[in-house]
Amino acid sequence: MNPVPESENPSENPTESVAAVAESRSAWSQIVGALRGEQFDYTQGRMPRAILLLAVPMVLEMMMESVFAVVDAYFVAKLGDAAVAAVMLTESMLTIVYAVAIGVAMSATALVARRIGEKNVDGAVRAGTQTVALGVLLGAAIGVPCAFFAPHLLGAMGASEAVVAEGATFARILLGTNVVIVLLFLNNAVFRGAGDAALAMRTLWIANGINLVLDPCLIFGLGPFPELGVTGAAVATTIGRGTGVLFQLWMLRRGVGRIRLAGPACRIEPSIMRELLRLSVGGVLQFLIATASWVCLMRIVSPFGDTVVSGYGLAIRVLMFTILPAWGLSNAAATLVGQNLGAGRPDRAEHAVWLTGLYNMLFLGGVAAVMLTLGPEILGLITDRPATIAAGADALRIISYGYVFYAWGMVMVQAFNGAGDTMTPTRVNFVCFWLVQIPMAFLLARPAGLGPSGVYWSVAGAETLIAVVCVFLFRRGAWKGTQLAPDAAPAGGER
Numbered sequence: 001m002n003p004v005p006e007s008e009n010p011s012e013n014p015t016e017s018v019a020a021v022a023e024s025r026s027a028w029s030q031i032v033g034a035l036r037g038e039q040f041d042y043t044q045g046r047m048p049r050a051i052l053l054l055a056v057p058m059v060l061e062m063m064m065e066s067v068f069a070v071v072d073a074y075f076v077a078k079l080g081d082a083a084v085a086a087v088m089l090t091e092s093m094l095t096i097v098y099a100v101a102i103g104v105a106m107s108a109t110a111l112v113a114r115r116i117g118e119k120n121v122d123g124a125v126r127a128g129t130q131t132v133a134l135g136v137l138l139g140a141a142i143g144v145p146c147a148f149f150a151p152h153l154l155g156a157m158g159a160s161e162a163v164v165a166e167g168a169t170f171a172r173i174l175l176g177t178n179v180v181i182v183l184l185f186l187n188n189a190v191f192r193g194a195g196d197a198a199l200a201m202r203t204l205w206i207a208n209g210i211n212l213v214l215d216p217c218l219i220f221g222l223g224p225f226p227e228l229g230v231t232g233a234a235v236a237t238t239i240g241r242g243t244g245v246l247f248q249l250w251m252l253r254r255g256v257g258r259i260r261l262a263g264p265a266c267r268i269e270p271s272i273m274r275e276l277l278r279l280s281v282g283g284v285l286q287f288l289i290a291t292a293s294w295v296c297l298m299r300i301v302s303p304f305g306d307t308v309v310s311g312y313g314l315a316i317r318v319l320m321f322t323i324l325p326a327w328g329l330s331n332a333a334a335t336l337v338g339q340n341l342g343a344g345r346p347d348r349a350e351h352a353v354w355l356t357g358l359y360n361m362l363f364l365g366g367v368a369a370v371m372l373t374l375g376p377e378i379l380g381l382i383t384d385r386p387a388t389i390a391a392g393a394d395a396l397r398i399i400s401y402g403y404v405f406y407a408w409g410m411v412m413v414q415a416f417n418g419a420g421d422t423m424t425p426t427r428v429n430f431v432c433f434w435l436v437q438i439p440m441a442f443l444l445a446r447p448a449g450l451g452p453s454g455v456y457w458s459v460a461g462a463e464t465l466i467a468v469v470c471v472f473l474f475r476r477g478a479w480k481g482t483q484l485a486p487d488a489a490p491a492g493g494e495r
Contacts, residue, residue: 031056035198039258042195042336043117043343047351051359054332057197061188062328063321064204071208072233073317075215077383081310082160083230086167088313089157090174092298093146094181095291100138101182103284104131105189106417107276109331110338112193113418114484116258117342125265128190128252130273132261134280135186139179147176157295158302166230173234180241187248192335196257199248207244211236275484282422286413286429293433297459300441301452308452311391314382318392319399322367323406329360330410334418341419346480353415353474360407368403371396395456402460409467412474419479428469437462 035057042050076087108131115123146153150171154164184207188200214225214236221227228235252261301312336352371378375396379389413425437458444454 035060035201040195042339043345043348047348047355050336051332051352051356054195054197054335055329055356055359057201058192058328058331059325060328061197061201061204062324062326062331064201064208067208067212067321071212071215072237073314074382075219076230076233077310077314079219079230081306081385081388082162082166084310084313085159085163085306086154086170086230087233088309088316089154089159089163089298089302090167090171091313092157092295093153093171094174094178095294096288097142097175097178097181098185099287099291100142100284101135101185102287103282103422104134104138104182104276104280105185105283106334106414107279107283107420107422108186108189109193109334110279110418110420110422111276111484112190112259113195113335113338114342114420116194117339121259122265124194124259125261125263126269126272127193127276128259128261129266130269130276131186131190132183132249132252133268134273134276135183136179139182142182143176143178146178147172150175158299160306163306169231170234173231173238177238177242180238180245183245183248184241187245187252190252190259191248191257192331193338194258195335195339197332197335199251199257203244203248203251206247207240209240210243211240214239279420279422279484282426283417286417286422286426289426289429289433293438296438297441297455300445301455304452307385307387308391310383311379311388311393312395312452314379314388315392315395315399318378318382318396319371322364322371323410326360326364326367326407327410327414329356329363330414332356333411334414337415337418338420341480341482349415349419349480350477353411357408357411360411361404364403364407368400371400371403375400391452394453398453398456399459402463405464405467407467409463409470412467412470415474416470416479419482420484421479421482424473424479425470428466428473432462432466432469436465 031052040050040053042054072087073084076083108127111127112124112131115121115127151164151168153175154167154171159167184203188203191197191200191203215233216222217225218228218232218236219230220232226232251257252259254260255262298309298312302309333353333356336356337349340346340349340352375393376389379392379396383389413428416422416424440461441455441458444450444457445452446454448454450457
């Protein structure tokens, strides 16, 4: 028998051995392994394969999240425009919650990924522990007041009396239990930072499976279930998400992936909490600026009537079905940047971003072509009301014009976030959304007389501008020098 080469001898050089074995496997076998949750070192090996292994479960994860939105829209659309408008306006308010959750989540991903890249597993456990604790505090702080004032918040969003009457309980449930939304995002951010994208994917499979079954049962009163109407959608969604959170916490506690939230490292530590909060300020502001601008856009659209709001809302649901998988691909860039910077390989991190951006552009370019040609037919699968379809098709067509640029913009934003530079995208978002998009939307919709179409054109224009500015800033390379505070304890050791 021939002797085993030194580079393949696990006892002598385990890191090189893992990389060599991974490269020798077929792409399909590695995809299957990634979906099963096998562990890989993303700081080594061919970059296209590293992106593939991370992106496949992340894209499937985001597809599950988009299914969440489309399933609710499909069943609620059968209840009429008032019910759809109630859901859309509530979702618009929930975008503020999403902003907080995503802002903290991307900081958690950056911190956990940096520690994993440094081979500091204890540091990753400490970062994950602070993330979960912060999620509970934030969810409770936002949810309690929102549960009391939900009907007033709907009215402030421009909802008609019929919409408020239809959707008050729906809004109370979703806004009041947003702790499950926050934890769903944050726990999955810990998994993604560690490189355990398959575990995040499984969570949303479970949550969506439950929602898919319960939605029609609770909305229409099938079998032994009560007929709750639009409120049933909120109950089904909350049960699905809540079950997903319990599954996440079980996996984190058991150590199913790379990190296990147990032992001496699993405790509240003020220094790490402060670092997470410091990073999260930029992240929360970044997405709060972006999502709050969408609330303003909905407010500009709402005076044009419930049919327009309903069509616009359904179009956004369809667009999210395609955008969220692209965000999954972008999340792969964030993990690769964080881990490779932690491993001292900034050039590899940069290569990952350019390659991921190319893949994302190809994907969303194809999606845009479909939306431009089949927009009305796609909306026709959700609702049979011609006026609603016409309103939604207009939004689909115009917003899709910016998809190719949007592909690059989201990857560049996630690259900055993965490096821990959350303030650069925040500044870009403020300029492009608040100083450009919102004034443009109002001027085009009102003085220019374009109506809702003016709002949609402002979306495409702002996303294009973001992509151009972010590519310019990324090429300057300042993100490579982003520093995160050192961990509270030495790598691999206890206090």
